[in-house]
Amino acid sequence: MSDTSATSLEQIELASSAPAVLDSAHIGDIHGAFGTIRQHDTGVRKTWRARLATLMAIVGPGLIVMVGDNDAGAFGTYTQAGQNYGTSLLWTLMLLIPVIYVNQEMVSRLGAVTGVGHARLIFERFGKFWGAFSLIDLVLLNGLTIVTEFIGIVFALQYFGLPRVPGLIVAAVLIVAAVSTGSFKRFERFAMVLVFGSLLLIPVLLAIHPPIGEIAHGLLVPQWPAHSDMAAVMLLVIGIVGTTVAPWQLFSNKAMLSISGSRPPSTATRKSIFASGSSW
Numbered sequence: 001m002s003d004t005s006a007t008s009l010e011q012i013e014l015a016s017s018a019p020a021v022l023d024s025a026h027i028g029d030i031h032g033a034f035g036t037i038r039q040h041d042t043g044v045r046k047t048w049r050a051r052l053a054t055l056m057a058i059v060g061p062g063l064i065v066m067v068g069d070n071d072a073g074a075f076g077t078y079t080q081a082g083q084n085y086g087t088s089l090l091w092t093l094m095l096l097i098p099v100i101y102v103n104q105e106m107v108s109r110l111g112a113v114t115g116v117g118h119a120r121l122i123f124e125r126f127g128k129f130w131g132a133f134s135l136i137d138l139v140l141l142n143g144l145t146i147v148t149e150f151i152g153i154v155f156a157l158q159y160f161g162l163p164r165v166p167g168l169i170v171a172a173v174l175i176v177a178a179v180s181t182g183s184f185k186r187f188e189r190f191a192m193v194l195v196f197g198s199l200l201l202i203p204v205l206l207a208i209h210p211p212i213g214e215i216a217h218g219l220l221v222p223q224w225p226a227h228s229d230m231a232a233v234m235l236l237v238i239g240i241v242g243t244t245v246a247p248w249q250l251f252s253n254k255a256m257l258s259i260s261g262s263r264p265p266s267t268a269t270r271k272s273i274f275a276s277g278s279s280w
Contacts, residue, residue, distance in 0.1 A: 093219070
């Protein structure tokens with residue numbers, strides 16, 4: 001064997017034995033919204049109470065990211081699809097659930113193991129160009145998303161007959177205050193209040209007496225709206241995909257995992273979190 005081959009093998013062995021954690025600042029206790037897991041607490045949870053306590057400590061980032069996508073832009077796109085084509089495009093959402101699940105479960109693994117955010121890993125693996133490209137793309141898309149959120153706030157204020165300008169100021173102050181508490185646990189608790197608040201959509205749905213059979217058929221049987229313009233439907237489907245699988249989800253999920261100090265939970269626990277979140 002040549003010296004070059006031996007050197008290459010040594011480099012491979014050194015890389016495989018190197019720690020996966022890229023930032024030791026994020027190694028430590030897991031501080032979740034509803035509990036804390038100590039750094040060296042790696043014992044097996046044998047009782048349902050212990051498993052539930054562990055789940056409550058780590059469930060925050062996954063649910064916040066997945067439910068957070070039910071924003072003004074998403075509701076606007078889904079509403080337009082329902083208004084124009086009824087339940088005929090519901091099957092696209094069923095196809096997107098496994099896509100969201102795989103994406104979020106994958107970045108949760110990377111974030112929990114490496115302890116750094118998505119952008120840092122892109123810089124490390126693909127270099128400065130793609131790292132800068134991903135960040136610029138993220139900033140632009142987030143800016144447009146923020147615009148749609150405040151448009152949704154304006155529509156809500158108008159619906160309830162409230163003044164727009166004071167309402168927008170109050171909303172902006174609440175948003176800034178939520179991310180300026182200096183504690184990830186406090187932010188996570190605030191966000192989880194909004195997550196559970198989204199359950200109010202269930203009584204709203206039941207109040208309109210939806211056609212369950214028609215909805216089930218639309219979810220499970222792929223179909224194309226009859227007598228529809230192909231270009232218009234395709235544009236709407238692209239909008240549904242774009243508002244459901246968004247880049248900010250990957251960055252946000254991994255950032256929250258690294259900030260909270262999350263370590264890799266059990267495979268079953270992690271998958272249950274994202275399965276519930278993506279269905280939500």
